[in-house]
Amino acid sequence: MVRRLYRSLLRAGLAAVLLAGAVGAVRADDRTFIRDERPVVLVLDASGSMATPLGRESRLDAARRVVLDTLTLFSAKRPAGLVAYGHRRKDDCTDIETLRKIAPVDVPAIRKSLSALRPTGMTPLSAALRHAAGLLSADGGVVMLVSDGLENCREDPCAVVDALKRANAKVVFHVVGFGMADGEMKRLACIADKGGGRAIETRDATRLEQALKTLVETPPPSQPPPVAPAPPAQTVEKPVVPPPPTPKPVTLRAMVGGTSVPGPVLFSVATASGATVYEGKGTEVTPDLVPGVYKARVTIANARTESDVTVAGTADERHDIALAAGLASLAVIAAQGLDLKDTDLKGDPIWTLAPKDGQAPAELDPVLAPAAMLAPGRYDVAVSLGGFTARTEIAVAAGKSVRATLDLDLGKVTLEAAVAGADRSLDSGAGLSWSLDSAKAGQPPLRAEAIARPTFLVAAGSYKAHLVIAGATLTQDAVVQSGKTMIVRLELPSAELVLTGALGPEAPPFTDWRDATWTVRPVKLIGDVNAGPALENKAEASPALVVTPGEWEVTLVSGGASTTRRLTVAPGAKAAERIDLAAGRLSVSAAPAADAPPPLNVVISFFPGTPEGAFAGKPIVEAGTRRDFAAILPAGRYRIAAADETGRAGTAVVELKPGESATQEIALK
Numbered sequence: 047m048v049r050r051l052y053r054s055l056l057r058a059g060l061a062a063v064l065l066a067g068a069v070g071a072v073r074a075d076d077r078t079f080i081r082d083e084r085p086v087v088l089v090l091d092a093s094g095s096m097a098t099p100l101g102r103e104s105r106l107d108a109a110r111r112v113v114l115d116t117l118t119l120f121s122a123k124r125p126a127g128l129v130a131y132g133h134r135r136k137d138d139c140t141d142i143e144t145l146r147k148i149a150p151v152d153v154p155a156i157r158k159s160l161s162a163l164r165p166t167g168m169t170p171l172s173a174a175l176r177h178a179a180g181l182l183s184a185d186g187g188v189v190m191l192v193s194d195g196l197e198n199c200r201e202d203p204c205a206v207v208d209a210l211k212r213a214n215a216k217v218v219f220h221v222v223g224f225g226m227a228d229g230e231m232k233r234l235a236c237i238a239d240k241g242g243g244r245a246i247e248t249r250d251a252t253r254l255e256q257a258l259k260t261l262v263e264t265p266p267p268s269q270p271p272p273v274a275p276a277p278p279a280q281t282v283e284k285p286v287v288p289p290p291p292t293p294k295p296v297t298l299r300a301m302v303g304g305t306s307v308p309g310p311v312l313f314s315v316a317t318a319s320g321a322t323v324y325e326g327k328g329t330e331v332t333p334d335l336v337p338g339v340y341k342a343r344v345t346i347a348n349a350r351t352e353s354d355v356t357v358a359g360t361a362d363e364r365h366d367i368a369l370a371a372g373l374a375s376l377a378v379i380a381a382q383g384l385d386l387k388d389t390d391l392k393g394d395p396i397w398t399l400a401p402k403d404g405q406a407p408a409e410l411d412p413v414l415a416p417a418a419m420l421a422p423g424r425y426d427v428a429v430s431l432g433g434f435t436a437r438t439e440i441a442v443a444a445g446k447s448v449r450a451t452l453d454l455d456l457g458k459v460t461l462e463a464a465v466a467g468a469d470r471s472l473d474s475g476a477g478l479s480w481s482l483d484s485a486k487a488g489q490p491p492l493r494a495e496a497i498a499r500p501t502f503l504v505a506a507g508s509y510k511a512h513l514v515i516a517g518a519t520l521t522q523d524a525v526v527q528s529g530k531t532m533i534v535r536l537e538l539p540s541a542e543l544v545l546t547g548a549l550g551p552e553a554p555p556f557t558d559w560r561d562a563t564w565t566v567r568p569v570k571l572i573g574d575v576n577a578g579p580a581l582e583n584k585a586e587a588s589p590a591l592v593v594t595p596g597e598w599e600v601t602l603v604s605g606g607a608s609t610t611r612r613l614t615v616a617p618g619a620k621a622a623e624r625i626d627l628a629a630g631r632l633s634v635s636a637a638p639a640a641d642a643p644p645p646l647n648v649v650i651s652f653f654p655g656t657p658e659g660a661f662a663g664k665p666i667v668e669a670g671t672r673r674d675f676a677a678i679l680p681a682g683r684y685r686i687a688a689a690d691e692t693g694r695a696g697t698a699v700v701e702l703k704p705g706e707s708a709t710q711e712i713a714l715k
Contacts, residue, residue, distance in 0.1 A: 084218075085125045085148050085187035086262070087178040088113060090163075091224070093132030095195050097165035098225065100251065102415055105194055105225055108251035110160040111411065113192070115310060116258040119327055120151045127181050128156060131174045132167040139170045139199035142177050148187075161394070161412055169193065172201035175237070179210045179217055186216020189241070190261055192254070194224045196233055204236035211241055222257045223247040255310075293334035296357050297364040300329060300344045302371055303445020307419065311346040311369065315355075344369050348406035349421040372422060372442040375449045377415040378429045380456045381506070383529030386414070389456065389503050391432030400426040402439075427452065434505060458531040459524055460501045461494075461511050465538050465575055465594055472538075472573025473498050479514040482524070498573070501531070511536065515572055516595055518616035538572060539618035543580075543591045547602045547625045549678065550705025555624065556587045556604070561678065563603040564589055569612060571596030600625060605678030606652070606667045630702040633676040636688035638714040645690030645714065650675045655683035681706075688712045 090113060096106035103111075113128075120126055127148040135141045145159040146152070171193060178189045197203050207219050219241025223231040231247040238245035246257040298315070300307045306329050313331045315324040317340060324333035337359035344351045349371035357363065378395050380386045397410035403423035410416040422444045428437045429452050436452035461480055462471035472478070475498040482492045485508040494500035506528040513520045513536045524534040546555040547562045556562045566580040572595045580591050580598070595617040601610045607629035615621055636648045651665035661684075667677045681704040689695040694714035702708060 083121070083124045085127070085182060087127040087129060087148065087181050087187065087189050088117075089129045089131070089174050089178045089189060089191045089193075090160075091132065091169065091191075091193040091195065092130045092163045092165055093167055093169045093195065094136070094165050095169075096132075098194070100225065103251075103413055104165070106163060106165050107413055108254065109192060109224065110163065112251055112255045112258060114153065114157055114160060115255060115327060116262060117151050117156055118153055118312065119259070119262060119325070121325070122150055124151075125149055126151050127178070128159065129174060129178045129181070130163055131170055132165070133163045134166060136167045139168050139173065141167050142170060142174050144177070144181065148181055168199055169195045169197060170199040170201070171197040171203040171237075172206040173199065175203060175219065176206055176210065179214070182214075182217055184214065184216075186214055186218070188243075189217060189219045190258070191219070191221045191237065192224055192258070193221070193234070194226055196226075196230055203234075204240055207237050208240040215242075217241070218243045220261045221245045222254065222261070224254055225249060291336040291359065293336050294359050294361075294363070295332045296335045296355075297330055297332045297362075298342060298355070299364065299366050300369050301366045302369050302373070302419070306330070307346070307369060307371075308373055309346075309417075309419065311344050311419070314343040314345070316341045316343070342367055346371065346419045347421075348401070348408035349419055369419070370422060370444045371419045372444055373417065373447040374420050374425075374440060374442055375415070375417045375447065376410070376427065376429075376440075377449075377451045378431060378436065378454065379451055380454050381529035382453065384456060384458075389432070391434075391503070393432060395429050395431040398428045400428075402426060429454075453528075455506050455528045456503055457506045457526040457528050458501055458503055459509065459511075459526045460499055460531060460533045461513070461524075461536065462499045462533065463513055463515070463520075463536045463538055463573065465573065466540050468575070471499065471535060472575070474574040476574070477515055477572060481512045481514075483510045483512065485509065516614055516616045518595070518618060520617065538595055540592050541595050541615040541617060541619040541621065543593050543598075543613070543615055543619075544588065544622040545591070545600065545602075545625065546588045546622070547604065547627065548705070549604075549607075549629050549631060549707075550626050550681070550703075553626075553705035553707075559585050559587045561604050562587055565601040565603075566591065566593075567599050567601075568594070569597040569599050572617070595619070602627060604629065605631075607678050607680045626704075627678070627680070628704045629678055629680050630704060630706040630708060631676060631678050632684070632686075632700060632702055633674065633707070633709045634686055634688065634712060635674045635709070636671075636690075636696060636712045636714055637673055638690075638694055642694075642714075645672070645692065645694065647671070648673060648675075648688055648690045648714070650712075651687045652677060652679060653685040653687065654680075655685075661685040686710060686712060688714060690714055 092106055098105050100108050125148045128146040130145050131142045146156055219237055220243035221234050221237045223234055235245040248254045248257050298313055300311045310328045313326050315333055316322045335357045337357050340355045342353050342355045344367050351369045353367045355365050380389050394412040399408050405421040405423045408420055410418055420442045422442050424441050426439055434454045436454045438450050438452055440448050440450050442448055464471045475496040480494040480500050482502050492502050504526055506526050509524040511522045511524045511534050520536045522534055522536045526532055548555045563583055563585045564581045565583055568577045571577055575594055577594050580593050593615055595615050597614050599612050602625045604627055607627045609627050613623055634650050647670050649670050651668045653661040654666050655661055669675050679702055681702050684700050686698045696712040696714050698710050698712050700710050
């Protein structure tokens with residue numbers, strides 16, 4: 047008897063410590079019925095620091111999960127709202143959003159709101175607390191802040207809470223510090239001191255869950271019961287009615303395969319008449335129950351078990367409830383040998399479970415490695431990430447664990463181009479247009495512009511790489527292996543270029559090497575390849591060249607006429623280019639009268655016309671000859687002067703047309 051009394055006193059003392067002490071003393075799996083019906087607004091920190099890793103998830107991932115679990119504990123009568131800050135914009139102290147207005151808890155809607163949060167910006171604690179308090183009515187309620195850092199928006203949250211509390215004494219402010227640096231929690235505790243609430247510091251997800259459970263289950267300040275009037279004096283003796291049985295703590299534990307479940311489940315306890323007397327969440331719970339027969343229900347995901355429990359009212363009473371479920375642990379990888387962090391995949395994975403044996407539907411968290419207790423049976427599992435999808439089938443057995451890794455089967459392919467015969471690939475992407483086509487129908491091509499060596503992340507398989515450059519399209523087969531980075535080189539073949547020259551569009555091409563002198567210089571070759579002139583002042587009627595693809599400058603000089611053109615030569619092209627000079631050939635014959643002695647030397651000069659109608663003072667061409675001379679000149683008007691060694695001379699004016707071959711006789715007098 048003394049031992050029982052000692053145990054009762056010890057349990058009562060421990061309960062007092064749980065309600066008043068640090069969260070480290072609260073058991074995460076010891077759930078009690080929530081009696082507080084005041085509206086609550088939960089304020090969640092989604093600032094940039096919440097991206098900090100916490101085991102296999104981030105702080106924000108852990109907070110999302112724990113907040114959602116906590117809200118499932120609320121009774122249908124207790125309304126709740128949800129506010130987040132720092133999740134949309136950087137360096138913006140006004141980034142505060144009401145995710146859910148105060149209303150009965152809607153778990154699917156809250157899950158959707160929480161999944162959209164991305165740790166991004168600042169920590170405007172003061173403004174967020176002011177915003178949350180504004181959602182409550184004059185009847186007050188509870189504001190519960192979860193933050194991993196201090197105010198960085200130049201306000202004093204403690205002063206703000208003090209002012210809010212003076213404005214409405216019925217509002218209570220709790221604060222949970224989650225993963226804060228040493229000593230920082232002391233600077234947040236004043237929020238609870240000023241707000242009439244509690245301050246709890248936590249380091250991991252388990253203690254965060256314990257803290258939130260402690261706060262949501264903290265009852266409101268009790269009111270003294272009304273004093274009943276003294277009963278009138280009774281003169282008739284009444285039979286003594288025995289007092290009702292006293293509720294005693296009973297531990298209910300969920301078991302899978304003979305061991306405790308690895309994560310929290312939902313407990314519900316109802317009387318034989320169907321009245322629910324307890325709801326809680328954990329691996330085990332300890333409701334206060336009077337002796338009798340109860341229907342205990344354990345639920346997690348799509349697995350549910352009901353069991354009859356007979357409560358005897360003994361000390362340290364425990365009942366194990368076997369849950370027909372198995373633990374499915376899943377993971378997604380880019381490929382064997384290729385880590386997801388080495389890819390540019392964006393967003394959260396989307397998991398789908400399709401029961402194949404009549405099980406109820408179930409959902410998986412949008413994380414890289416979800417774990418869930420599921421009803422036994424087969425499931426088709428699929429995960430989508432960054433536009434890629436992997437699938438597998440799992441078989442869940444009661445009391446067993448099953449693991450599956452879904453492989454997106456990805457690889458990388460790097461495309462590069464090189465001039466034929468060159469050791470190095472092009473290091474400039476100017477003028478390069480790439481595409482990568484899958485052999486599978488219906489998949490759009492991947493593209494890259496003006497990049498020397500683009501790299502594509504694709505599913506393993508066969509592809510065709512295309513390069514459009516200088517008007518030519520080159521194609522190369524590419525086979526991408528899972529987890530590998532393949533390099534596919536497209537070789538740029540040299541081009542053949544045949545040049546011909548002519549006086550004009552209607553004139554025949556030159557056939558005499560003395561009529562044409564060529565210079566062919568590079569301007570900008572593909573990939574900025576360096577090359578010297580292909581020809582330099584080469585006298586040749588019709589040269590044939592092999593050149594590097596790109597832009598070339600071609601100059602043709604013939605007599606006193608010249609012209610320059612720029613040509614773009616595509617890889618592998620066999621091009622023939624004709625260069626027209628817009629010139630004419632003028633043949634001059636200078637001689638004295640038939641009875642005069644012939645000249646020994648005649649100097650013939652060609653003076654081009656000027657825009658004003660006169661002629662230039664210097665000849666464009668001047669040559670000595672015995673009698674005849676032919677010159678190629680730009681089309682136009684000329685004065686021709688001839689003089690011999692005896693002083694005999696003569697002149698003529700000629701209009702030379704493009705492509706024309708003209709003859710002019712000059713009499714020397």
